[in-house]
Amino acid sequence: MSERDHRVQGVDHVAFPTFDPAATVRFYRDVLGFPVVHSICAAGWGPEDHPDFIHFFFDIGNSDRIAFFYYFGTDTSVGGAEGEKGDVYARFGADVPEYFVRSRHLAIHVDDEEDLLEYRRRLDASDWPVEMQIQHETIESIYTHDPNGYMFEITRAMRPVTPQEDLDANLTIDALLDVVAEPEPTFGKLLARKAELIVEKAAGWETVVR
Amino acid sequence: MTTLYVLDVPENTAVAKVAAEDPAVVVDKIGPYFEIRADGPIVIDRRATGCRHAVWYSCVGGVARDGRITQHDKDALRVEPV
Numbered sequence: 001m002s003e004r005d006h007r008v009q010g011v012d013h014v015a016f017p018t019f020d021p022a023a024t025v026r027f028y029r030d031v032l033g034f035p036v037v038h039s040i041c042a043a044g045w046g047p048e049d050h051p052d053f054i055h056f057f058f059d060i061g062n063s064d065r066i067a068f069f070y071y072f073g074t075d076t077s078v079g080g081a082e083g084e085k086g087d088v089y090a091r092f093g094a095d096v097p098e099y100f101v102r103s104r105h106l107a108i109h110v111d112d113e114e115d116l117l118e119y120r121r122r123l124d125a126s127d128w129p130v131e132m133q134i135q136h137e138t139i140e141s142i143y144t145h146d147p148n149g150y151m152f153e154i155t156r157a158m159r160p161v162t163p164q165e166d167l168d169a170n171l172t173i174d175a176l177l178d179v180v181a182e183p184e185p186t187f188g189k190l191l192a193r194k195a196e197l198i199v200e201k202a203a204g205w206e207t208v209v210r
Numbered sequence: 211m212t213t214l215y216v217l218d219v220p221e222n223t224a225v226a227k228v229a230a231e232d233p234a235v236v237v238d239k240i241g242p243y244f245e246i247r248a249d250g251p252i253v254i255d256r257r258a259t260g261c262r263h264a265v266w267y268s269c270v271g272g273v274a275r276d277g278r279i280t281q282h283d284k285d286a287l288r289v290e291p292v
Contacts, residue, residue, distance in 0.1 A: 195272030202241030
């Protein structure tokens with residue numbers, strides 16, 4: 001575990017391109033109610049071939065922001081050929097498995113079930129209804145795709161994370177680094193290495209009173 | 211000997227409880243983990259645990275090297291001596 005002090009303060013912004021700013025504003029501002037908090041109107045940007053663009057930001061809570069770039073005079077072809085799957089930024093062939101396509105996503109946090117269901121109501125009344133509502137291990141999430149095809153998740157914790165889960169996470173990562181340093185890592189090898197680390201490190205572990 | 215480790219969090223307690231119903235199985239604690247041991251196989255019925263999908267497929271914390279998982283599906287988790 002790192003001894004370095006932890007100074008960062010969450011997400012400043014995460015940015016995506018859009019070719020449909022009207023639908024993007026409708027989805028984030030009008031359907032979800034995320035305020036527009038910042039925008040930049042820029043005539044190009046350094047290189048000669050850089051298009052003029054609008055960079056606009058929505059507040060996603062805690063003053064964290066999701067931002068978009070709209071480039072004048074471009075369309076989706078700037079990112080290459082259309083894909084069978086994916087979004088306007090990442091395009092994939094039909095043969096790419098769904099788990100991989102969905103692996104990169106943004107999840108926005110809400111405090112409780114009431115808030116999760118409020119956003120579900122807003123989405124279900126829109127052109128982007130909730131596609132899935134799932135209780136995972138300790139979180140519950142709703143999912144849809146935004147107008148750009150980006151997978152969009154809102155999630156709530158069903159209970160607080162406990163100190164023993166932090167220990168378990170660290171043992172998992174230690175075990176993972178050990179097995180990926182060897183040829184042919186497998187889940188079975190990770191569980192075997194983690195069992196050794198549990199015997200070695202977990203026995204003396206006591207709950208830190210918080 | 212077969213040894214299975216399961217983190218002691220509320221979602222997993224039913225896994226240890228169902229395992230302990232087999233008289234051949236001993237359930238101990240090591241730090242914050244359940245240590246589930248048997249001379250032979252350990253078999254845990256998924257429906258008896260009531261665990262939902264995501265909990266069930268992520269409940270295993272570790273398996274000692276003298277055992278291995280031979281079944282982990284919608285019906286059961288089975289760990290057998292190597």
